[in-house]
Amino acid sequence: MTRRLTVAQAIVAFLQAQFSSRDSQEHRFIEGCFGIFGHGNVAGMGQALEQNPGLRYYLCRNEQAMVHTAAAFAKTSFRLRTLACTTSIGPGATNMLTGAAAATINRVPVLLLPGDIFARRNVAPVLQQLESPSTQDISVNDCFKPVSRYWDRMQRPEQLLTSLPEAMRVLTSPADTGTVTLSLPQDVQAEAFDFPEEFFRKRVWIIPRTRGDKELLSQAAILIRHAKKPLIVAGGGVLYSEASRALANFAEATGIPVCETQAGKGSLPYDHPQQLGAIGVTGTPGANIVAREADLVLGIGTRYSDFTSASKTAFQNPAVRFININVAESDSYKHAALPLTGDARAALEEIQSAVAGYQVEKSYAARIATFRADWEKEVDRIYAVRKDPPLSQGEVIGALNSFTAASDILLCAAGSLPGDLHKLWRTRQPGGYHMEYGYSCMGYEIAGGLGAKMASPNREVYVMVGDGSYLMMAQEIVTSLQEGYKLNIILLDNHGFSSIGGLSRGCGNEGMGTNYRYRRGDKYDGEVIPVDFAANAASLGAWTIRAKTHDEFRNALAAARKQERTSVVVVETSYDDRVPGYASWWDVPIAEVSDRETVRAARKQYEEARKKERFFF
Numbered sequence: 001m002t003r004r005l006t007v008a009q010a011i012v013a014f015l016q017a018q019f020s021s022r023d024s025q026e027h028r029f030i031e032g033c034f035g036i037f038g039h040g041n042v043a044g045m046g047q048a049l050e051q052n053p054g055l056r057y058y059l060c061r062n063e064q065a066m067v068h069t070a071a072a073f074a075k076t077s078f079r080l081r082t083l084a085c086t087t088s089i090g091p092g093a094t095n096m097l098t099g100a101a102a103a104t105i106n107r108v109p110v111l112l113l114p115g116d117i118f119a120r121r122n123v124a125p126v127l128q129q130l131e132s133p134s135t136q137d138i139s140v141n142d143c144f145k146p147v148s149r150y151w152d153r154m155q156r157p158e159q160l161l162t163s164l165p166e167a168m169r170v171l172t173s174p175a176d177t178g179t180v181t182l183s184l185p186q187d188v189q190a191e192a193f194d195f196p197e198e199f200f201r202k203r204v205w206i207i208p209r210t211r212g213d214k215e216l217l218s219q220a221a222i223l224i225r226h227a228k229k230p231l232i233v234a235g236g237g238v239l240y241s242e243a244s245r246a247l248a249n250f251a252e253a254t255g256i257p258v259c260e261t262q263a264g265k266g267s268l269p270y271d272h273p274q275q276l277g278a279i280g281v282t283g284t285p286g287a288n289i290v291a292r293e294a295d296l297v298l299g300i301g302t303r304y305s306d307f308t309s310a311s312k313t314a315f316q317n318p319a320v321r322f323i324n325i326n327v328a329e330s331d332s333y334k335h336a337a338l339p340l341t342g343d344a345r346a347a348l349e350e351i352q353s354a355v356a357g358y359q360v361e362k363s364y365a366a367r368i369a370t371f372r373a374d375w376e377k378e379v380d381r382i383y384a385v386r387k388d389p390p391l392s393q394g395e396v397i398g399a400l401n402s403f404t405a406a407s408d409i410l411l412c413a414a415g416s417l418p419g420d421l422h423k424l425w426r427t428r429q430p431g432g433y434h435m436e437y438g439y440s441c442m443g444y445e446i447a448g449g450l451g452a453k454m455a456s457p458n459r460e461v462y463v464m465v466g467d468g469s470y471l472m473m474a475q476e477i478v479t480s481l482q483e484g485y486k487l488n489i490i491l492l493d494n495h496g497f498s499s500i501g502g503l504s505r506g507c508g509n510e511g512m513g514t515n516y517r518y519r520r521g522d523k524y525d526g527e528v529i530p531v532d533f534a535a536n537a538a539s540l541g542a543w544t545i546r547a548k549t550h551d552e553f554r555n556a557l558a559a560a561r562k563q564e565r566t567s568v569v570v571v572e573t574s575y576d577d578r579v580p581g582y583a584s585w586w587d588v589p590i591a592e593v594s595d596r597e598t599v600r601a602a603r604k605q606y607e608e609a610r611k612k613e614r615f616f617f
């Protein structure tokens, strides 16, 4: 039995039949397909999607944004589902590159279907085609290779029969997942073929809870039993594995404190007795001091990015050893760790029985409790700041945190907000804190908020976005209105890049190019350029309100919550008022020579700090 379909029709039919399953919970894996049409896909993928609404089509406003939306949808779904994205050839395709990189770096599945130049070539160069004098076997879609975990080009219809299952394997593989790019030449999309009927049969991809090696597990148990100052670093893998309960059980039974990376934040509620909060460059004093002294670090589902490892200065105990629980072997072996390659939940359950009876010493437990209490006081202090307008960012975070419900989702990506939120946000439920900080991509916020809301329509989604990020990509407000998904957007207007301005000054410079001011001669030190963000968002159709004082901000939140459509609260915040860093460091190389004394001084400090960077063998 065969079914005669075009390549595009076959893709649409195949994707509808793919399901994922974990712990016997089944989900349709590809929930729909975003896309912007052009000559590279309108007659192929566009035709197929129009003819077969079983794979729901979503129109967005920008191709980069739709990849962020798909990634946020997948992240909110703990990687058990995602969305596909179709584009025309050329600029439509390459607009997705940034989103592709972000998804791969964050280890979340997205399926990209960019249109491509003619396989048959005779009419080349077509509009928007990249020509190369050395080969005809190249197009702009080759740029996706390094940012995809799987990349393929469909030159013949029957290639789908081997390529689509491979795409699904990668997308549903906890270890390999990321961006999958299937490049679709526009003539091939429209070509018919007799596909075997079984190809379209329902297929369930079981997402395994892989278990680690027994011998390594017993060695890990010995290391834990001998540890005096153990620390758990909870990364995104804890959430993706839905291992929060297992982590809480293990931490409670052993007393081992837990700190969290950006992706892992919310693994435990903020008020859990073993919760030490954020670790690393944007970490809390307790987590960073405990990390510095730890003799055993149990990293769970973490990639140990430089923000977590404080550029390899976080772990200073000369005798420190690592045990890494991770689905990806390349992560579980990091820092010369004892590798427990496998699923976080499965490994935690196994290791808990292997160390039954072990508990940290009372003095260590008491120290953890003190760090926790001190930190809660510090958060209360920052939340309680009351400034005349412009408000401090910390107080805006505090006001929003106390306004939101436990089940709400806070979403953010770039600027000075991620650091402040990592430290200050009191997360109450797994998934309540959604930070894209693998790529920290300006523009992810509103597009990502849409994906989170599509995945969790019953939870309120709060998007915090800086004025810089907003100006880069706000257009998906229109898509949220079109689809009837309400976002609560909080726009913090500090007239520029507070984060990078601070970084520039920290490197001994003056923050050139980080303020939104008029040019005066060589410098941007004229008046602030007035941008009416509320009018801008209103023009896109959002309900908008401006807030200047603390009370106005709280009232605005309450009014925005009552709205049925996407709302934007615009609040002016101080550019210079920053939440401090606590007991950590980040390696940003400073000019080795300069005629500025401030740069030379910063370089001197930098060279000193770098001495703490470690290798682990």
Ligand SMILES: Cc1ncc(C[n+]2csc(CCOP(=O)(O)OP(=O)(O)O)c2C)c(N)n1
Pocket (backbone or CB within 6 Å): 414, 415, 416, 417, 439, 440, 441, 442, 443, 465, 466, 467, 468, 469, 470, 494, 496, 497, 498, 499, 500
């Ligand atoms: C796409 C992209 N371009 C550049 C950067 C580098 N960068 C990081 S934060 C930032 C400024 C963000 O400005 P804004 O959103 O206003 O946040 P603020 O720093 O003021 O808190 C820049 C340019 C980035 N992360 N992403």
Ligand SMILES: [Mg+2]
Pocket (backbone or CB within 6 Å): 415, 466, 467, 468, 492, 493, 494, 495, 496, 497, 498
């Ligand atoms: Mg800003």
